[in-house]
Amino acid sequence: MNKKDAIVRIEALRKTYATTAENIDVLCGVNLDLHAGEMVAIMGPSGCGKSSLLHIIGLLAPPTAGRYTILGHDMFGLSEDRQAAFRREYLGFILQSCNLFEHSSVYENLEYPLIYARVPLAMRRQTIEQALGRVGLTHRIDYPTNRLSGGEQQRVAIARALVNNPKVLLGDEPTGQLDKGTSDMVMEYFQQIVREHDTTMLIVTHDPAVAKRCTRAFTMQKGQLVAIS
Amino acid sequence: MIALHDILHISVRQVFRQRRRSLGVVLAVALGTSSLITMLTLGDQLKHDMNRDLDLLGGATVILAGFTTSTDTTAAPQSFLPETVEAIRALPEVESASVATDYVDWLALYWRGKTTATPLLGVDEHYWHTSSLAAIKGRLFGAQEVEAGERVCVLGEELAKNLFDTEDPVGQYLPIRTEVFKIIGVVGGLQVGDRKKFALLPLTSAVRRSNGTMRADRLMVRCRAWDGVLSVGAAIPGIVAQHQNPKFLKVDIAAKQLERVISMIWWIQLFVAVSIAATLTVGGFGIWNGMMSSVIARTREIGLKKAMGAEQCDILAQFLCEALTLSLSAALIGIVLAFIVVQTAGAYLQDKPSMALFFLNAGISFVFSAVLGVATGFYPALRAARMDSVAAIRYE
Ligand SMILES: Nc1ncnc2c1ncn2[C@@H]1O[C@H](COP(=O)(O)OP(=O)(O)OP(=O)(O)O)[C@@H](O)[C@H]1O
Ligand SMILES: [Mg+2]
Numbered sequence: 027m028n029k030k031d032a033i034v035r036i037e038a039l040r041k042t043y044a045t046t047a048e049n050i051d052v053l054c055g056v057n058l059d060l061h062a063g064e065m066v067a068i069m070g071p072s073g074c075g076k077s078s079l080l081h082i083i084g085l086l087a088p089p090t091a092g093r094y095t096i097l098g099h100d101m102f103g104l105s106e107d108r109q110a111a112f113r114r115e116y117l118g119f120i121l122q123s124c125n126l127f128e129h130s131s132v133y134e135n136l137e138y139p140l141i142y143a144r145v146p147l148a149m150r151r152q153t154i155e156q157a158l159g160r161v162g163l164t165h166r167i168d169y170p171t172n173r174l175s176g177g178e179q180q181r182v183a184i185a186r187a188l189v190n191n192p193k194v195l196l197g198d199e200p201t202g203q204l205d206k207g208t209s210d211m212v213m214e215y216f217q218q219i220v221r222e223h224d225t226t227m228l229i230v231t232h233d234p235a236v237a238k239r240c241t242r243a244f245t246m247q248k249g250q251l252v253a254i255s
Numbered sequence: 256m257i258a259l260h261d262i263l264h265i266s267v268r269q270v271f272r273q274r275r276r277s278l279g280v281v282l283a284v285a286l287g288t289s290s291l292i293t294m295l296t297l298g299d300q301l302k303h304d305m306n307r308d309l310d311l312l313g314g315a316t317v318i319l320a321g322f323t324t325s326t327d328t329t330a331a332p333q334s335f336l337p338e339t340v341e342a343i344r345a346l347p348e349v350e351s352a353s354v355a356t357d358y359v360d361w362l363a364l365y366w367r368g369k370t371t372a373t374p375l376l377g378v379d380e381h382y383w384h385t386s387s388l389a390a391i392k393g394r395l396f397g398a399q400e401v402e403a404g405e406r407v408c409v410l411g412e413e414l415a416k417n418l419f420d421t422e423d424p425v426g427q428y429l430p431i432r433t434e435v436f437k438i439i440g441v442v443g444g445l446q447v448g449d450r451k452k453f454a455l456l457p458l459t460s461a462v463r464r465s466n467g468t469m470r471a472d473r474l475m476v477r478c479r480a481w482d483g484v485l486s487v488g489a490a491i492p493g494i495v496a497q498h499q500n501p502k503f504l505k506v507d508i509a510a511k512q513l514e515r516v517i518s519m520i521w522w523i524q525l526f527v528a529v530s531i532a533a534t535l536t537v538g539g540f541g542i543w544n545g546m547m548s549s550v551i552a553r554t555r556e557i558g559l560k561k562a563m564g565a566e567q568c569d570i571l572a573q574f575l576c577e578a579l580t581l582s583l584s585a586a587l588i589g590i591v592l593a594f595i596v597v598q599t600a601g602a603y604l605q606d607k608p609s610m611a612l613f614f615l616n617a618g619i620s621f622v623f624s625a626v627l628g629v630a631t632g633f634y635p636a637l638r639a640a641r642m643d644s645v646a647a648i649r650y651e
Contacts, residue, residue, distance in 0.1 A: 028389060077649075086562060086644040107566050114564030127556055129272045139563045141261045186563075 029177050032059035033193055033226045039092030040249075041078050052078045053089070054121045054249030057177040065220050065227040067237040069254070070246035076230040077198055079246075083228065084117055085109040085194050097193070114143045118187030122199040125183035126171040132158070143190055156234065158182075163217050177208035184215060195219070195227040196218065201236055213239050256568045265483060266576035270584070273549075279619040280541030281585040284627070287534035288589025288620045293596045294527055295616040300604045302480050302520075315512040316350075316481050317385075318488050320474040320495075321357050330503055334470040339498040343428035344381075344606075348483030349476055353381035356461055357473035362431060366418055373414060374453050375431070377461025377469055385477045388447060393425035393440030396457050403619050404459035408436040411451035412443035429454070434464060481516045483507060538585065539631045546578050550642075558647025571640035578632020579625060586624035590617045 042055035052075035060066060060243075068076050080089040082094070085101060094101040096116055104112070114173060126135050136154040145153065158164045161181040180200065187195055201209040213236060220227050229240060237243040237254070244251040256260075270277065324330040335354050345353040356377040364373040380398040383389070392415075396407050408429060415424045415438075424438045434454065445449065462469050476491070478484045488508045495501040550557070557570060594613070601608045 081645050081648070084562065086648065110506045110561070110564050110566045113562065117564075119559075121559075121648065124555055125559065126561070134268075138560060138565075141257055141265070142560075142564045142566075142569060144257065147260075 027229075030084050031061075033062055033097060034058070034060040034228075035093070035095045036083070037093040039079075039082065039094065041082060042090045043076065051249055053082075056092070056249070056251055058244075058251060060226045060228060062193075062223045062226055063220060064241040065216065065229065065239070067240040067243040068228065068230050068246060068251070069232065069234075069237055069243060071107065073099050074246045075249060076246055080196050080198050080228065080230055083194075084119060085113055094206045110142075114139070114190065116193045118190065118192035118195045120180075120183050120195065120197040120200040125186070126179055128172065130171060131167075132163070132169050132171055132174070135182060136189050137169060139186060139190050153189060153246070154185075157185040159221060160188060161185045179203055180204060180212055182213065184212065184219075188219060191223070193226060195225055197227065197229040197231075199230055199232065200230065201233060206235075208220040209236065210234070256566070260650050262569075262572050262576050266573055267580050269573075270577050270580040276549075277542075277545055277581055279543055281581055281588065283534055283541055284582060284585035284624065285588035285592060287531055287538055288586050288624060289592035289596065290385055290527075290531050290534065291623075292590060292593035292613070292616045292620050293600075294531065294606055295619075296593070296597050296613045297600055297604070300600070300606050300608055302482075303606060304604050305520075315509050315516045316478040316484055318476040318478065318484060318491065319507040320444065320476070320491055321505055321507075321533060322472055324503045332470060332472070333500065333503060334472050335474050335495075336472030336499050339495055340474065342494045342498065343474070343476060343487075346490060346494075347485055347486050348478050348480075349387045350479045351381050352474065352476045353385035354379050354458065354471040355382055355473045355475065356465075356469040356471065358456065358465075358469050359453075360461075360469065364418075364429070364431070364454075366429070371414070371417055375456060375461065376450075376453050377456050377458040377465075377471075379458045379471075382455070382475070384440075385475050386446060386450075388442045388450070389444055390440040391443040392423070395440050395442070395582065401457040401459055404457060404463055406434055406436045407439045409440045410438060410441055411447060411453045411455075411456045412441055413451040414454060415441045415639070421651060431456075432464070436460075481513055481520070484513055528624060535627065538582075539627050541630065542578055542581055543631040543635065545581070546574065546632050547638075549577075550574065550635050550639045553639075554642065554650040555646050557642050558644055558650065561642075561644040562648060567640040570642075571636045574636035574639045575629065575632050578636065579628040582624045582628030582631070583621070586621045589620065589624075593617065593620075 036058040037065045039053055039056040042052070043050040043052060054189060056079060068079065070076055078087070085104075096112065099112075101109075101112070111148070127138070133151075133154055136157060137150055140150050140153060155167065158167055161184050162187055163178060163181055163185065165223055166174065166178065166182075171182060174182065180203075184200070195216075203210050215229060217239060219225055229236065231237055243254040245254055246252070322333045323571055324332050330581060340352055345535050356553040362373045362375050364371045380396065380401045383395050388395070389413060390409070393409075395409055395635055396405070408431075410418070412423060418424065418429075424441060428435045429436050429438055431454070435539070442455070458471055462471065476487060478487050485508070488506055492501050492504055495504050560570060597608050597613055
């Protein structure tokens, strides 16, 4: 595939939350192309609609208007189950905190995406070990997640997002709760993954240091994306 | 939808890890199921056993029949024919049937220098079981002795004491008019009543030596349980009519006692049924409530699963399967409990409980628990499946 072709293409995307009091226009015509192997940061003040955009790209919420394609497939008007299928196949999520399932081991956490993607049992352990290997946590595979440090937990969450080899990784402040050192380490993993697997990554962040490590960075102003040079 | 073995695996694992939370609910359902199985399996045995005990108080399950020819002097005297009695005995609700003489021959028994007024009664070999009499000394006469009309007799305990005091009457000979009868046993116990003063002879011997005053004209039918009494009582005239003239037949049922027993049993059954239903309802609500709070507590988990591509039916299946795991494990515990109860009770009851019936009831309860699990788990599971992904992911 031509590297110039966008993996994700968003045009004139709008999102309006209808509440009883008023209609809140959060996204007012967002345009964004994401290419393979690039890492894009979105910054902006709290409540400006960063998470809303990420959820729409992640097919978790419908936009009010606009065009949205992944690899040329139109994402508009898909059934819930088809959306779930696209999430399984193309997308990986990493959230700010509480990413992992409680009372479960690292292995069990990483197994869920494979279960939903109908990966046969025999292939799961090897796949999970590979994904953990990318974040340097293979030795923790049978650990209960509540015994991991915050940084380790976030790395497990990354490994879980990677386990199905998604084309697009979506991170909503994935380093938001980590200290500077751990945050740097996690960002290094992201960069390495994006580089090695030609993955596309979209990161919502408040941290300028994180944004600096990205290929491109935007800030959201009045419901539109503005590029930061 | 995802593979069945994965759904089973993750649901059972989840329930097992949260087992302390659901322990109470599982025990409630287990208790309900075990009482249900026990009642269904032992119901007949308990009824039978209770029947025996209740009979000590009043003989509510005994039907008496006779002929009214003694009050109508124009009619020829009648006896119950053996085939009539055989046909009545063959009814499924009948435990035993016995014929005896209605006429009691009062004998002035001269023995060891004094005269004792002694009532004589002729009875067949079924008499003992039908009227719940047991030998306290020696033995009771059987079919062979009745058929042969042997000269043996059984004494009531008071008569035996009057005649022999502390001496053992068994093996002694008693002169009854012109014949001599060998005493083979003494009857006593709770059921004996005024027969403690009687001398009981084999029916044939009594009829033979009575010169026509004694006949096999008294029929005593014991039913297996009180609920068979009315139908057996109603069936007797028809059966008699098939074999002999029923014109003067009279059938007596202890209707008052029967009514009391039936209403008492009805109340007991109602009480037991209500308790079982209450236990199962509490258990069902427990599952429902537990699943509901579990869905809310696991909002974040549901959001994450949807984000990683779980479909609605995957989430629905998982929560439904968890509810089923709860209710079915409760059923299994209940079945094991019921098995222990049934086995233990079997050792105390006179009849062995039927294992086939037990397994049938266990199967029914298992299916019932499955229905309970689905019924109580469906709505919470549906709520989980329909949960808005974004709201679930934003939930902390
Ligand atoms: N379901 C909803 N109904 C109404 N308003 C909503 C809803 N969801 C979000 N909003 C509003 O939309 C705006 C954007 O929310 P969003 O979570 O996207 O902001 P954000 O940029 O991610 O903020 P933060 O940096 O604090 O995470 C907020 O003002 C929020 O109150
Ligand atoms: Mg946000």
